[in-house]
Structures are given as structure tokens and as C-alpha cells.
Amino acid sequence: MRFGVVLLPVTMATLLLRRQLGFSLHILRSSLSGCRHVSKAAPQAQMDWDYDGPSMKTPVPGPRSQGLLKQLGEIQNVDAINFFCNYEESRGNYLVDVDGNRMLDVYTQISSIPIGYNHPALHKLMADPNNLSTFVNRPALGILPPGSFPDKVTESLLSVAPSGMSRVQTMACGSCSNENAYKAMFIWYRNKERGGSNPSATEEDLSSCMINQSPGCPDLSILSFMGGFHGRTLGCLATTHSKAIHKLDIPSLDWPIAPFPRLQYPLEEYTRENAAEEARCLEEVEDLIVRWRQKGRPVAGIVVEPIQAEGGDNHASPDFFKNLRNIARKHGCAFHVDEVQTGGGCTGKFWAHEYWGLDDPADIVSFSKKMLTGGYYHKDELQADKGYRIFNTWMGDPSKNLFLIEVLNVIRRENLLEEVRRSGKALLQGLYALQEQYPSLLSSARGQGTFCAVDICDDATRTKILLKARDKGVLLGGCGDRSIRFRPALIFKEYHVALFLNIFNDVLAQLK
Ligand code: PSZ
Numbered sequence: 001m002r003f004g005v006v007l008l009p010v011t012m013a014t015l016l017l018r019r020q021l022g023f024s025l026h027i028l029r030s031s032l033s034g035c036r037h038v039s040k041a042a043p044q045a046q047m048d049w050d051y052d053g054p055s056m057k058t059p060v061p062g063p064r065s066q067g068l069l070k071q072l073g074e075i076q077n078v079d080a081i082n083f084f085c086n087y088e089e090s091r092g093n094y095l096v097d098v099d100g101n102r103m104l105d106v107y108t109q110i111s112s113i114p115i116g117y118n119h120p121a122l123h124k125l126m127a128d129p130n131n132l133s134t135f136v137n138r139p140a141l142g143i144l145p146p147g148s149f150p151d152k153v154t155e156s157l158l159s160v161a162p163s164g165m166s167r168v169q170t171m172a173c174g175s176c177s178n179e180n181a182y183k184a185m186f187i188w189y190r191n192k193e194r195g196g197s198n199p200s201a202t203e204e205d206l207s208s209c210m211i212n213q214s215p216g217c218p219d220l221s222i223l224s225f226m227g228g229f230h231g232r233t234l235g236c237l238a239t240t241h242s243k244a245i246h247k248l249d250i251p252s253l254d255w256p257i258a259p260f261p262r263l264q265y266p267l268e269e270y271t272r273e274n275a276a277e278e279a280r281c282l283e284e285v286e287d288l289i290v291r292w293r294q295k296g297r298p299v300a301g302i303v304v305e306p307i308q309a310e311g312g313d314n315h316a317s318p319d320f321f322k323n324l325r326n327i328a329r330k331h332g333c334a335f336h337v338d339e340v341q342t343g344g345g346c347t348g349k350f351w352a353h354e355y356w357g358l359d360d361p362a363d364i365v366s367f368s369k370k371m372l373t374g375g376y377y378h379k380d381e382l383q384a385d386k387g388y389r390i391f392n393t394w395m396g397d398p399s400k401n402l403f404l405i406e407v408l409n410v411i412r413r414e415n416l417l418e419e420v421r422r423s424g425k426a427l428l429q430g431l432y433a434l435q436e437q438y439p440s441l442l443s444s445a446r447g448q449g450t451f452c453a454v455d456i457c458d459d460a461t462r463t464k465i466l467l468k469a470r471d472k473g474v475l476l477g478g479c480g481d482r483s484i485r486f487r488p489a490l491i492f493k494e495y496h497v498a499l500f501l502n503i504f505n506d507v508l509a510q511l512k
Helices: 012-021 063-073 120-127 129-136 149-155 174-194 203-209 267-294 318-330 352-356 398-413 416-437 459-471 494-511
Strands: 094-096 102-105 167-171 221-225 299-304 334-338 364-367 374-378 442-448 451-456 477-479 483-486
Touching: 102 494, 120 129, 120 398, 129 398, 149 398, 167 174, 174 299, 174 334, 174 364, 174 374, 221 267, 267 299, 267 318, 299 318, 318 334, 318 352, 398 416, 416 442, 416 451, 416 494, 451 459, 459 477, 459 483, 459 494
Parallel strands: 221 299, 299 334, 334 364
Antiparallel strands: 094 102, 167 374, 364 374, 442 451, 451 483, 477 483
């Protein structure tokens, strides 16, 4: 099976642009042979700064990477490092390593590169002298923000605010965003309990909190889901249940953990079975909320990913989330949707929760990764009642907001959400075809937009596939016990899908 690729020649204007930016690019002139599935080329002006395909010179990690591993190993633990990168030479969908290997990146720094490497629009932003001071001077945003900050937040984050939310708190990373979102939910809950919009804490509250005791440090909880991932800081880790290695040896909190639906794929073929599974999980959620209240540790908030990512790309239906949202409302719990991995367009909508079709989808939506800055949107009532209650030194980074404005411009100008839906459809169709061809290796292909995954027969085979794909110049990631996930940038076009599927097919053929 071949998945064909067709590209167009380069225009003069884009050649000029390349020269200005000093790019040395390889131009694709030929197409792969034996077309079974032919993709339409992207408008050339959008993508000709991309490379034409993978190019492998050494095994990975190559000799230079190995030397650097040894050097850094003297300073830090390097067990998780795959190889060292040459970010100067990386372009578009291709990551180049220090040994000159050029790989099609279908994993994008754990799903965090929105519009590819070295996008010309971002270089242009960096080159503008008006932006220099924003890059050079990193402020303590919570106390001394730049004058341009309100405008820049409005132009960037607020322009894509989820339905019903006009407030946003910036933060640094995903964990930091969730950690502070949890605090906002607890503060909101306690103020609700005290009554009134400006309730004051008692002397006893103030003294007991200093020694980690109630009532100042109340026995409240956050309900999370088995298989969920919300970060590795202490509070977030109590709600993370994807892998034991993340949690081992770290003290945690006795908070309720509900089962997340384990659905059968393709979803359309198992609607009855999947609905029963979702109903079972929702019943358990309600039961846990009641039990934890009886235990004297009420659930202040529920946190959930629209698609459980680290936990294995586990999907649930819009109905599941609608019901979950209603359960939260019924029991007075805040509803926190963690879009750190799903947000920013990769599912084919800007936010994955848009697929639920709700006007009031959440009380809090956290983000990071493709949004470049971390943070969370929230309902008005989830705003902490005093300054310094939700606070840290940086509270984000204004330069990331500048980049985000440009990323959003590119997404709009190049219609990237539509492109993601198109590429995602081609990717999922291709995965369906491959799973039919290799039923002993692949199963349960699933996805929304290009946020796709497929199960592999076992973990050892998954590792083999990931390594063989890398040897052939394709970077992929694992998730869950035995899944491979696809997390390309938003500029991953249909012809990249075809290129990828052909290489993936070759890898699978070698294993069959
Ligand atoms: O192994 C790790 O620590 C990984 S691998 C992928 C992630 C973390 N994702 C981060 C993440 C996420 O996917 C969701 C849904 N919520 C929160 C986080 C935490 O974000 P960071 O890593 O920025 O703290």
C-alpha cells in the first residue's frame, strides 16, 4: 500500500522570503510512486519553508548526541533524553538533530509546537525592534505588568476564550496552571460555605492554616479520573493517575478517583455498549461525591481532560461530558476542564470541549503547551477575592502572549483548524486501513482532528515500532499501556499524512 504525495513548485515571493530569513531548504520536486491515496497540496505560499521529507544520516542517537549525553550526564539525569536537537536547522514539520538527521515530527515536543519549527511569522516578530524590550525584560506580572499587557492578553488569550468566560489568569506551565486552578476552586468553595461575596476568615481560620490544620486548611477534595494526567506537582499529582512511576514515593491526598469510561472503537460501532460504560462511570462519580461529603471531605471541584492523553488517548462522548457537567452543578462542585494537551486547535476545534456543544461548558479551562503560555480561563465567581491569593513571581510571560497573537493570526489566516480536520480525517482513514492490514499489530484507531492514537498489540512491540519509525525519520510518542499517539503541529497537511503513513506502513511490514 502506498499513500501518495503531490507537491507544487515554489513561487518567487516565497523564495525571496526564504532568502531574507536565510533558510537553506530542500525543495520537493518529485512525488512518491504507486499512489493509492493522493493528497491535495497545501497552498504553496503557506508551506514552502518546510523541508521535503526525512533524511537520516546516522542511527539515533548519533555520535554527537551520544557525546552530549555523556557531557550532560555528568550534570543531570539524562535517562529520558532521546537525542540532542539542532533548532536552528529545524523547519516546519521537521526536527533536525545534532547529527544532521531530519525527522518528520509527529509528536512535536509532547504536543506543544503549534505552527511548526522556525515559522517565518515568529521570526519576523522577533526581528521587530519594537518587541525587543518584551523579550529582554521579564516582569513579575502580578505586581509590575507592562502597559501593553491588557491589550496583548485581550488580543491573544481572550480572543479565543471558551464560551461563557471573559477572565483569564496567566501562569507558566501546565502543572502550575492546574495547581492554581485547584486553589481557585477551593477558595471559591470556602467563600461559598462562609456565605456572601466578601466573607472574612475567622481568627481560628488564620491561625490553624499556619500549622496545616482545619478549619484554616479545610478538608476539601478534587475528584479526578483514573487514567487522568494533570501534572506532577504535589496537588496536581494527587489527581494524576496515568502511570505509577509518576507517583511512587510521593505523599498524596485522599481524594476521590472515579473510573473514566473505557470505550470501544470506532465509537460509532459501539454506541450501545459505550453508553452503558459511560453511565456506569457517571453513577460512580455521583456516588463518590456523596461518600466523600459523608466522610467530611467534600468535593470542591471535578477535573477532567476532554480526551485523556497521557493515560492512553481515552475518549468519551459529548453526552458523558454534558452529564458530568450537570452532576458538578447539581452537587455544587466547580467543573475544571484541563485542555493543556487538547487545546489550541489539534482536535480540529480550538478547544476540544467545543465538541460537547455546551454554552456553559466549564467553570475553569486550563491550558499550556500549544498556547505557549500557561494559564486558565474562569468564570467571574472563580476569581480569588484578594490579590496575592493566586500568585507567583512570573505569572506567565508577556513575550509568549506576543507569540500567541501571531500564532492565532496564522491559524486564522491559513484556516488551520479546517486543515487539521482534513489532515485528521486522512490520518484516521489511513490508520483504519493499516489496522485492517495488520490486525495482529494494530487496533482501536481513534482520534479527533490530528489528535489520533492507535493501540499496539503489546508494550514491547510498541517500543520496537517507535524506534524503527525513528530510524526511518518519523518521531512518534507513546501513551497509556500500549498506545501510540499522533500529535503533529497544526501545519501537518494531507501530504505529510501520506508521507507518514507510507513510512509507518514500511515499519509495520517489517514487523509482521
Ligand atoms: O511526563 C510528563 O510529565 C508529561 S508527558 C506529557 C505531559 C506531561 N503533559 C502535560 C500535561 C497534560 O497533558 C495535561 C492534560 N495536563 C497537565 C499537564 C502538565 O503540564 P506541564 O507538563 O506543562 O506541567
